[in-house]
Amino acid sequence: MEQVQALLQWAKGKQVMLGKNVNLINVSGRGVGVIAKRRLKKGQTILSVPIEAIRSLHTVPRQIVQSLPDDISLHGLLAADLALERPEAPTIWRSALPTLQDFEATTPFMWHENLQALLPQASENLLRKQQSRFFREWDFVSKAFPSIQQEEYLCAWFIINTRTFYYETPEMKKYLPDDRMALLPVADFFNHADQGCKVSFSPEGYTILSDRAYNTGEEIYISYGDHSNDLLLTEYGFILSENRWDTFSAEDVILSNLSELQKAELQKHECLGPFTLSVDDTNSWRGTQVALSLKCRPQQEWEKLMHLEGDYPPSLLKEIDTVMIQVLNELMETAKHRLREINNLQVGQEIQKNILSQRWNQICKMTTQIIEQLKAWLTEN
Numbered sequence: 217m218e219q220v221q222a223l224l225q226w227a228k229g230k231q232v233m234l235g236k237n238v239n240l241i242n243v244s245g246r247g248v249g250v251i252a253k254r255r256l257k258k259g260q261t262i263l264s265v266p267i268e269a270i271r272s273l274h275t276v277p278r279q280i281v282q283s284l285p286d287d288i289s290l291h292g293l294l295a296a297d298l299a300l301e302r303p304e305a306p307t308i309w310r311s312a313l314p315t316l317q318d319f320e321a322t323t324p325f326m327w328h329e330n331l332q333a334l335l336p337q338a339s340e341n342l343l344r345k346q347q348s349r350f351f352r353e354w355d356f357v358s359k360a361f362p363s364i365q366q367e368e369y370l371c372a373w374f375i376i377n378t379r380t381f382y383y384e385t386p387e388m389k390k391y392l393p394d395d396r397m398a399l400l401p402v403a404d405f406f407n408h409a410d411q412g413c414k415v416s417f418s419p420e421g422y423t424i425l426s427d428r429a430y431n432t433g434e435e436i437y438i439s440y441g442d443h444s445n446d447l448l449l450t451e452y453g454f455i456l457s458e459n460r461w462d463t464f465s466a467e468d469v470i471l472s473n474l475s476e477l478q479k480a481e482l483q484k485h486e487c488l489g490p491f492t493l494s495v496d497d498t499n500s501w502r503g504t505q506v507a508l509s510l511k512c513r514p515q516q517e518w519e520k521l522m523h524l525e526g527d528y529p530p531s532l533l534k535e536i537d538t539v540m541i542q543v544l545n546e547l548m549e550t551a552k553h554r555l556r557e558i559n560n561l562q563v564g565q566e567i568q569k570n571i572l573s574q575r576w577n578q579i580c581k582m583t584t585q586i587i588e589q590l591k592a593w594l595t596e597n
């Protein structure tokens with residue numbers, strides 16, 4: 217916490233103002249977080265960060281920008297800038313940022329491959345994309361700056377991945393929306409909840425206001441976005457026990473239930489996934505029901521149904537939902553099998569196995585809830 221207190225002093229000199237009734241402390245299981253020192257009212261300013269204090273494209277030295285290809289992402293560029301800071305003499309700001317060790321335990325990218333192989337489908341898909349993004353950028357950076365070690369770049373890349381805020385200026389327009397980012401000192405200590413304080417952005421800077429009243433000692437969160445736990449796990453290395461935005465993927469079991477011809481047919485109609493399911497949003501089941509209806513009707517009839525406006529006829533919906541229950545039961549079997557495999561694994565840290573087991577248990581719970589809803593509907597109709 218010494219580094220964090222030093223950072224707060226340094227940030228004050230840059231007009232980064234933390235509300236006087238707010239503090240940064242270590243919170244169990246979440247690293248450093250922001251808490252209310254005294255009761256806070258709704259709409260109070262928790263933190264303000266002027267634009268002059270942020271790091272983004274405009275603060276990267278020209279020599280670094282010119283040494284890297286034009287098509288490197290801003291994420292890759294900011295990570296290169298960070299990795300090039302002299303590690304033997306870190307700035308106050310750099311000293312308060314996580315080390316590679318901090319990321320290793322919880323970030324699936326850094327897990328043993330046997331443990332990565334047991335990730336749920338959605339996390340695994342995200343991990344593959346993340347790996348290809350990282351290695352593309354590492355390839356650019358290692359060629360331009362051979363003195364940077366891969367581990368240094370990896371740490372910097374994950375600092376940018378987990379601690380940046382959306383930032384927009386005319387110069388940023390050349391980057392994809394997800395890549396328009398800036399590092400904000402102190403603001404990057406807010407932990408995430410599925411609902412949190414409002415972060416507003418203007419040409420002068422960022423302001424974080426309390427979204428409700430807070431009691432003394434209560435942690436103050438922001439929301440990093442409407443993210444599922446698979447996304448939070450892969451990109452940020454944690455999952456929430458309660459998450460209103462949680463979903464899971466049934467892709468594996470659905471695809472294994474379809475023939476190559478059926479998959480080609482779905483592909484032709486751009487219906488080959490994503491098979492993402494949410495317990496509370498029955499609209500999210502539609503993609504799965506469209507795919508499974510192909511198991512209930514011959515292809516020609518199915519094509520006609522594709523153009524049908526409104527709901528499926530109840531008789532067909534009953535057949536589809538019966539198949540969907542079978543498929544979801546298969547997913548339950550996969551989840552139980554994965555849980556046994558995690559338990560028997562000889563590699564990986566306990567903390568990694570725990571988070572992965574918790575995630576599979578959440579998927580089992582969500583799957584059971586959907587099966588119950590489907591069964592209730594079938595009984596009623």
Ligand SMILES: C[S@@+](CC[C@H](N)C(=O)[O-])C[C@H]1O[C@@H](n2cnc3c(N)ncnc32)[C@H](O)[C@@H]1O
Pocket residue numbers: 245246247248249314378379404405406407408409451452453454455456
């Ligand atoms: C922007 S930082 C937040 C500050 C961070 N706790 C620290 O110590 O520097 C994001 C990281 O904080 C952690 N984190 C954020 N929200 C969390 C939560 N609800 N539960 C557990 N860890 C969380 C994760 O490690 C995440 O990658």
